[in-house]
Amino acid sequence: MSSGNATEQITPLEGAGIRSETAPAPSRHKLRLVPLLEVRQNVPETQRLACYAASLAVAAAISFALLALSGVAPSDVMREIATVAFSSPRALGSVLAQTAPLVMAGLATAIAFRSNFWNIGLEGQMILGAIFASVVAIYDVGPEPARLVLMAVAAMAGGMLWVSVPAMLKQRLGVSEVITTLLLNYVAFNLLLHLLYGPWKDPVSSFPHTEQYEAFERLPLLGWLNLTWTLPLAALLAGLLWWLLSYSRIGYLLDMTSSNREMARAVGVPVAGLTVAAILASGAVGGLTGFSIAAGVEFRMTQDFFAGYLFSGVLIAFLGRNHPAGVVIVAFFMAILLLVGQSLQIFFQVPSALVQLVQAIFIICVAASEFFLTYRMHWRAAT
Amino acid sequence: MMPNALRLRNVSKSFGTFKALDNVDFSVRAGEVHALLGENGAGKSTLMNIACGLYAPDEGHVEVDGEAVSMSDARDAANKGIGMVHQHFKLVPAFTVLENIVLFNPGRQAAEIASQAQDLAGKMGFDLDLSRRTGSLGIAEQQRLEILKVLVAGARFVILDEPTAVLSDQEARALMTIIRGLAASGSAVIMVTHKLHEALGHSDRITVMRGGKRIAETSPGEMDAAKLTTLIVGEQIVETPAPSAVIGKTRVRLSSVRVPGRSGRKGLEGIDFRVRGGEIYGVAGVAGNGQNELADVLMGTAEQTGGSIEFEGHGDISTLPPGGRRKAGFAAIPVDRYRHGLAGRRSVAENYAVNGVLSGSYGGWLRFNRGQARKQTQKAIQAFDVQGVRGTGMRAGLLSGGNAQKLVIAREFETMPEVVLAHSPSRGLDVRAGAAVHERLRAARDSGAAVILISEDLDEIFLLSDRIGVLSGGRMVAEFEAPANRNDVGKAMISHE
Numbered sequence: 001m002s003s004g005n006a007t008e009q010i011t012p013l014e015g016a017g018i019r020s021e022t023a024p025a026p027s028r029h030k031l032r033l034v035p036l037l038e039v040r041q042n043v044p045e046t047q048r049l050a051c052y053a054a055s056l057a058v059a060a061a062i063s064f065a066l067l068a069l070s071g072v073a074p075s076d077v078m079r080e081i082a083t084v085a086f087s088s089p090r091a092l093g094s095v096l097a098q099t100a101p102l103v104m105a106g107l108a109t110a111i112a113f114r115s116n117f118w119n120i121g122l123e124g125q126m127i128l129g130a131i132f133a134s135v136v137a138i139y140d141v142g143p144e145p146a147r148l149v150l151m152a153v154a155a156m157a158g159g160m161l162w163v164s165v166p167a168m169l170k171q172r173l174g175v176s177e178v179i180t181t182l183l184l185n186y187v188a189f190n191l192l193l194h195l196l197y198g199p200w201k202d203p204v205s206s207f208p209h210t211e212q213y214e215a216f217e218r219l220p221l222l223g224w225l226n227l228t229w230t231l232p233l234a235a236l237l238a239g240l241l242w243w244l245l246s247y248s249r250i251g252y253l254l255d256m257t258s259s260n261r262e263m264a265r266a267v268g269v270p271v272a273g274l275t276v277a278a279i280l281a282s283g284a285v286g287g288l289t290g291f292s293i294a295a296g297v298e299f300r301m302t303q304d305f306f307a308g309y310l311f312s313g314v315l316i317a318f319l320g321r322n323h324p325a326g327v328v329i330v331a332f333f334m335a336i337l338l339l340v341g342q343s344l345q346i347f348f349q350v351p352s353a354l355v356q357l358v359q360a361i362f363i364i365c366v367a368a369s370e371f372f373l374t375y376r377m378h379w380r381a382a383t
Numbered sequence: 384m385m386p387n388a389l390r391l392r393n394v395s396k397s398f399g400t401f402k403a404l405d406n407v408d409f410s411v412r413a414g415e416v417h418a419l420l421g422e423n424g425a426g427k428s429t430l431m432n433i434a435c436g437l438y439a440p441d442e443g444h445v446e447v448d449g450e451a452v453s454m455s456d457a458r459d460a461a462n463k464g465i466g467m468v469h470q471h472f473k474l475v476p477a478f479t480v481l482e483n484i485v486l487f488n489p490g491r492q493a494a495e496i497a498s499q500a501q502d503l504a505g506k507m508g509f510d511l512d513l514s515r516r517t518g519s520l521g522i523a524e525q526q527r528l529e530i531l532k533v534l535v536a537g538a539r540f541v542i543l544d545e546p547t548a549v550l551s552d553q554e555a556r557a558l559m560t561i562i563r564g565l566a567a568s569g570s571a572v573i574m575v576t577h578k579l580h581e582a583l584g585h586s587d588r589i590t591v592m593r594g595g596k597r598i599a600e601t602s603p604g605e606m607d608a609a610k611l612t613t614l615i616v617g618e619q620i621v622e623t624p625a626p627s628a629v630i631g632k633t634r635v636r637l638s639s640v641r642v643p644g645r646s647g648r649k650g651l652e653g654i655d656f657r658v659r660g661g662e663i664y665g666v667a668g669v670a671g672n673g674q675n676e677l678a679d680v681l682m683g684t685a686e687q688t689g690g691s692i693e694f695e696g697h698g699d700i701s702t703l704p705p706g707g708r709r710k711a712g713f714a715a716i717p718v719d720r721y722r723h724g725l726a727g728r729r730s731v732a733e734n735y736a737v738n739g740v741l742s743g744s745y746g747g748w749l750r751f752n753r754g755q756a757r758k759q760t761q762k763a764i765q766a767f768d769v770q771g772v773r774g775t776g777m778r779a780g781l782l783s784g785g786n787a788q789k790l791v792i793a794r795e796f797e798t799m800p801e802v803v804l805a806h807s808p809s810r811g812l813d814v815r816a817g818a819a820v821h822e823r824l825r826a827a828r829d830s831g832a833a834v835i836l837i838s839e840d841l842d843e844i845f846l847l848s849d850r851i852g853v854l855s856g857g858r859m860v861a862e863f864e865a866p867a868n869r870n871d872v873g874k875a876m877i878s879h880e
Contacts, residue, residue: 036439036455244749249740252751256737260726266684266717267737268706378439 055369093225106316121181124188129287132158159287387413394443418582436460466533476518631660640690665848712801727780785816
């Protein structure tokens with residue numbers, strides 16, 4: 001806001017309007033602090049981390065207060081967290097089982113975001129991935145020992161196919177991918193419903209989900225904490241992408257392209273090819289995410305196996321600063337949050353909306369911290 | 384009490400450990416034009432950002448009409464009669480002229496603003512249609528809109544940051560008339576500039592800054608260009624023409640090259656010229672006659688619809704993408720270094736390393752040896768005297784204009800190029816940085832490269848060129864051997880319009 005001092009308002013311009021002869025009346029001094037914002041020239045890494053930590057602390061404080069208002073004492077929340085996550089190896093196992101698909105969802109989103117492609121069609125790509133994998137499973141494509149690998153490959157192809165439409169529309173016609181990827185989620189969902197209520201309805205139970213995958217079509221157990229191969233798969237993907245994005249020529253060129261496309265093109269970076277490759281990779285990981293839930297958790301394709309992953313994926317990519325390591329860390333905490341949320345719902349009857357609210361609070365607080373990293377505030381008395 | 388005066392009293396300002404301003408005193412009175420001169424990084428912009436409320440001083444304060452004020456943003460400053468016309472215009476292209484003025488003056492009736500703007504535009508001699516879309520205005524018209532905008536907001540103190548940097552000679556002269564008119568009608572004008580003749584010919588007072596300090600406050604009557612240069616850079620810099628000693632074979636030949644124009648402007652309508660090794664070919668012309676298209680078509684980023692570009696030893700390279708041309712020995716210093724030259728959000732090392740990365744010096748597709756890239760960058764910034772680099776991890780966007788340009792040159796001249804395209808390479812640079820850039824171009828020429836210099840600054844063309852082509856309406860309309868007659872070149876520039 002401007003100074004609340006009417007006497008110092010612009011003096012109407014006279015004649016030529018360039019200048020007013022009357023000097024403005026002296027201002028009345030009021031003790032009022034106003035912030036002045038300055039753009040920061042540089043931000044040391046320690047300051048960035050401190051700011052990040054502070055925003056998380058603020059988010060936690062607000063969340064605890066909100067839960068307390070809903071009748072869950074902070075001590076109860078802490079106990080729930082301890083129980084759900086760390087009370088036993090089994091508890092840790094279920095956190096890790098929940099973490100794996102979240103890591104994959106976060107990675108899929110992060111790759112796209114890093115190349116300035118705002119892919120919010122993760123759920124559509126997951127659905128297509130699961131559909132393609134299910135085609136392989138239902139119609140018994142390929143020999144049994146290779147079935148699982150074929151399903152994974154098919155899932156990646158499905159995700160890539162689904163993201164290639166918005167990619168092409170953007171490259172050729174400049175159509176915003178935010179609209180196209182989002183709307184294709186609904187197309188994919190209706191395709192899924194068509195299949196589940198039609199040709200792929202479970203012949204045994206007549207429920208709207210596919211028949212169960214055969215044993216060799218499921219991601220096998222690790223033999224540790226009751227976990228499946230989804231976890232190593234997610235870890236492998238994270239490691240691979242970390243390497244590619246941070247230590248390879250591909251990652252370097254992608255960073256240059258996304259920060260100044262025109263400059264990158266002028267110095268000979270193959271910008272179009274790189275961008276398309278990154279977008280397709282995002283779709284492929286999205287398809288794999290769908291596959292890993294269908295073949296690793298549900299052992300079939302259900303109506304809602306994908307639900308919530310779009311939002312979680314965006315959240316994880318954003319909080320993890322589109323970095324694979326960040327994605328893994330955030331996904332782990334997100335898994336705890338989801339599981340704690342579930343048990344709070346069961347044991348304390350808090351509404352599920354409250355759990356979503358807590359997620360949203362964390363997002364807003366971290367997003368707000370960006371502001372303090374961009375600007376320095378000076379508090380000074382207004383005149 | 385000084386009426387109608389803006390004064391910055393003993394202002395200091397630091398960014399981290401860097402002292403941008405050190406106890407600077409500066410004032411401007413109604414009716415005068417005060418020129419603020421200094422090199423890139425001398426603190427001019429910081430000082431003006433304090434004057435218009437974007438920065439708060441660490442020490443000292445701002446006085447308006449003899450009274451200390453504190454401002455929390457540009458709106459506050461506007462209310463106190465201070466208006467700034469930034470080098471990069473702050474306009475919404477999709478809005479009409481009037482809508483942009485209304486946007487800057489919230490809380491007032493559009494009709495009232497319209498009549499006031501109309502009135503002011505008439506008084507200032509601006510031919511501006513308030514209902515036109517801002518994006519369709521030329522650069523000079525947009526600048527007039529910026530000036531009008533701050534005047535409607537009641538500015539008595541008008542700050543113009545590098546106002547002629549984006550203008551042609553003609554437009555710049557018209558602007559100087561406008562500035563004198565502003566002062567004559569009682570405004571106080573601060574003109575931030577690099578150009579000595581603007582300060583000497585069109586101001587009443589001159590303040591020179593260097594290294595964050597005020598070095599001198601003087602008047603044009605007591606100064607000449609040489610004295611002023613010495614004050615600005617702390618030493619004397621005089622550039623003299625140095626013609627090429629050995630001119631070789633034709634390196635590049637453009638024949639009937641055509642490029643379609645964008646957004647209603649003419650493109651290239653069949654352009655012919657050749658450049659030999661060991662010569663600097665200067666392309667003179669009034670801005671907007673195909674300079675950008677010519678630069679783009681040489682870099683390989685334009686859509687070429689006809690003709691051929693023959694490159695010695697490589698045949699017609701018309702369809703060769705930018706990367707292929709660079710491998711063949713092309714180097715480019717683009718006109719807008721922050722847009723086409725550097726990725727501002729990436730580090731100095733990443734910006735420097737791009738050639739090496741593409742040629743595989745830092746590993747294959749699955750490898751990027753950052754340590755090696757940093758080492759090479761460190762060497763290059765020393766060899767090319769890039770200053771203000773607080774570490775190779777620093778964002779390139781934080782470099783000042785001159786140093787950003789030196790970084791671009793360091794990268795482009797990493798391996799000695801065979802063909803150099805330089806588009807207004809010293810635009811926005813101070814005398815010293817400009818001279819350093821020119822030195823690099825001459826060195827490239829002397830080692831046998833074919834240098835194409837596109838510039839709207841005739842001084843630069845005459846200083847460097849061994850041959851001069853005149854670009855007008857998308858064609859090369861005349862060619863002169865150096866030493867050419869300046870009047871003849873000037874005539875050729877405008878006679879074909």
